[in-house]
Amino acid sequence: xxxxxxxxxxxxxxxxxxxxxxxxxxxxxxxxxxxxxxxxxxxxxxxxxxxxxxxxxxxxxxxxxxxxxxxxxxxxxxxxxxxxxxxxxxxxxxxxxxxxxxxxxxxxxxxxxxxxxxxxxxxxxxxxxxxxxxxxxxxxxxxxxxxxxxxxxxxxxxxxxxxxxxxxxxxxxxxxxxxxxxxxxxxxxxxxxxxxxxxxxxxxxxxxxxxxxxxxxxx
Amino acid sequence: xxxxxxxxxxxxxxxxxxxxxxxxxxxxxxxxxxxxxxxxxxxxxxxxxxxxxxxxxxxxxxxxxxxxxxxxxxxxxxxxxxxxxxxxxxxxxxxxxxxxxxxxxxxxxxxxxxxxxxxxxxxxxxxxxxxxxxxxxxxxxxxxxxxxxxxxxxxxxxxxxxxxxxxxxxxxxxxxxxxxxxxxxxxxxxxxxxxxxxxxxxxxxxxxxxxxxxxxxxxxxxxxxxxxxxxxxxxxxxxxxxxxxxxxxxxxxxxxxxxxxxxx
Numbered sequence: 001x002x003x004x005x006x007x008x009x010x011x012x013x014x015x016x017x018x019x020x021x022x023x024x025x026x027x028x029x030x031x032x033x034x035x036x037x038x039x040x041x042x043x044x045x046x047x048x049x050x051x052x053x054x055x056x057x058x059x060x061x062x063x064x065x066x067x068x069x070x071x072x073x074x075x076x077x078x079x080x081x082x083x084x085x086x087x088x089x090x091x092x093x094x095x096x097x098x099x100x101x102x103x104x105x106x107x108x109x110x111x112x113x114x115x116x117x118x119x120x121x122x123x124x125x126x127x128x129x130x131x132x133x134x135x136x137x138x139x140x141x142x143x144x145x146x147x148x149x150x151x152x153x154x155x156x157x158x159x160x161x162x163x164x165x166x167x168x169x170x171x172x173x174x175x176x177x178x179x180x181x182x183x184x185x186x187x188x189x190x191x192x193x194x195x196x197x198x199x200x201x202x203x204x205x206x207x208x209x210x211x212x213x214x215x216x217x218x219x
Numbered sequence: 220x221x222x223x224x225x226x227x228x229x230x231x232x233x234x235x236x237x238x239x240x241x242x243x244x245x246x247x248x249x250x251x252x253x254x255x256x257x258x259x260x261x262x263x264x265x266x267x268x269x270x271x272x273x274x275x276x277x278x279x280x281x282x283x284x285x286x287x288x289x290x291x292x293x294x295x296x297x298x299x300x301x302x303x304x305x306x307x308x309x310x311x312x313x314x315x316x317x318x319x320x321x322x323x324x325x326x327x328x329x330x331x332x333x334x335x336x337x338x339x340x341x342x343x344x345x346x347x348x349x350x351x352x353x354x355x356x357x358x359x360x361x362x363x364x365x366x367x368x369x370x371x372x373x374x375x376x377x378x379x380x381x382x383x384x385x386x387x388x389x390x391x392x393x394x395x396x397x398x399x400x401x402x403x404x405x406x407x408x409x410x411x412x413x414x415x416x417x418x419x420x421x422x423x424x425x426x427x428x429x430x431x432x433x434x435x436x437x438x439x440x441x442x443x444x445x446x447x448x449x450x451x452x453x454x455x456x457x458x459x460x461x462x463x464x465x466x467x468x469x470x471x472x473x474x475x476x477x478x479x480x481x482x483x
């Protein structure tokens with residue numbers, strides 16, 4: 001059922017920034033990071049310092065509300081700058097969606113527009129999609145498995161090679177994206193059993209390698 | 220806003236969910252949970268982790284604590300369980316204000332279920348859905364058949380009080396107010412152990428949001444029926460799992476044999 005947990009904990013990034021200005025609740029993600037032994041800083045309007053640690057952007061609620069929160073907390077530029085610098089970035093749920101240009105959920109509101117493409121609504125079945133669905137990885141670096149989704153919308157990346165995972169909900173949809181230092185999951189890895197923890201560890205391991213690279217480049 | 224759906228075309232790999240439910244009072248499991256080999260039969264943390272190991276898709280806590288002082292105990296418990304559980308946790312029972320919801324989410328609950336308070340103050344659903352998203356907003360509906368009209372009425376106060384609300388109409392109102400899911404308990408079937416309420420579940424499963432069927436589970440065949448006939452999206456059960464009659468995994472194995480998509 002679950003992927004083997006064979007990642008060396010010594011080789012994962014051990015300190016991250018969690019943006020908690022994006023609406024909703026980060027409690028669940030923080031509990032998952034604690035399980036992995038990863039220290040986290042909660043970043044919001046009062047401490048907008050980003051860029052020296054890998055960044056996680058969890059987001060729930062409406063696309064427009066999440067963007068409003070990021071704008072009001074003056075976090076849009078710090079996020080864009082950190083990503084441009086090559087800092088590892090993980091978006092979760094609406095944290096994936098806001099990477100794109102726009103969403104059918106909130107017409108007229110611009111996303112972070114870091115990745116080209118738009119966010120669209122499911123057209124069939126119960127909405128939201130709630131529960132465990134299988135994802136198929138397009139990369140040998142990431143395993144396939146079952147993950148926990150809660151979403152009414154999904155991203156349609158303009159660059160097909162940005163699609164990391166595909167899934168089926170009465171249509172094929174993009175369940176995860178990967179582009180350079182950006183990784184993002186439409187589902188909740190922190191609630192997706194051992195496989196979800198493996199995905200978080202895989203990202204943290206990549207972030208660790210990236211940290212080392214950035215250090216070499218800066219020196 | 221559409222509150223019902225047509226039968227969808229296309230392929231979906233979304234799995235049907237099995238959700239064990241624990242009744243919690245003062246941080247302890249009540250109504251006896253009796254796992255073979257488990258030392259402490261009242262420890263909700265050990266029980267939740269055991270269900271997760273068996274393949275449960277989510278865990279539900281129903282807080283039946285009567286007094287407000289003991290709510291703090293529930294929050295501490297939720298925090299501790301959420302720190303260890305890697306599957307979603309829903310907490311319901313006695314949730315009456317947005318503040319209750321904030322506290323539970325901050326402790327680490329993924330969803331909060333509202334029942335009587337939502338009936339008395341439907342604006343609570345809007346408040347929770349707008350503030351925290353529909354994904355965490357579950358409305359629990361206790362329904363009982365009105366023999367005269369053949370329709371279902373909403374019960375509140377743990378089934379003690381019948382309201383004038385038509386259950387299906389109430390569910391539609393919950394959807395327009397932003398509910399993300401409906402936990403549907405049949406008071407004609409709850410505790411009878413003779414199967415889920417199929418006509419009730421079927422009537423509700425045409426709604427546009429997921430339906431969790433509850434009440435009456437006693438064997439794997441009843442789960443097959445509630446998914447294949449009742450078209451439920453998830454099924455919640457307590458005693459069948461608590462007394463080790465069936466493990467979650469055993470139920471899922473039977474479901475898979477019968478062509479129901481499950482996560483194994």
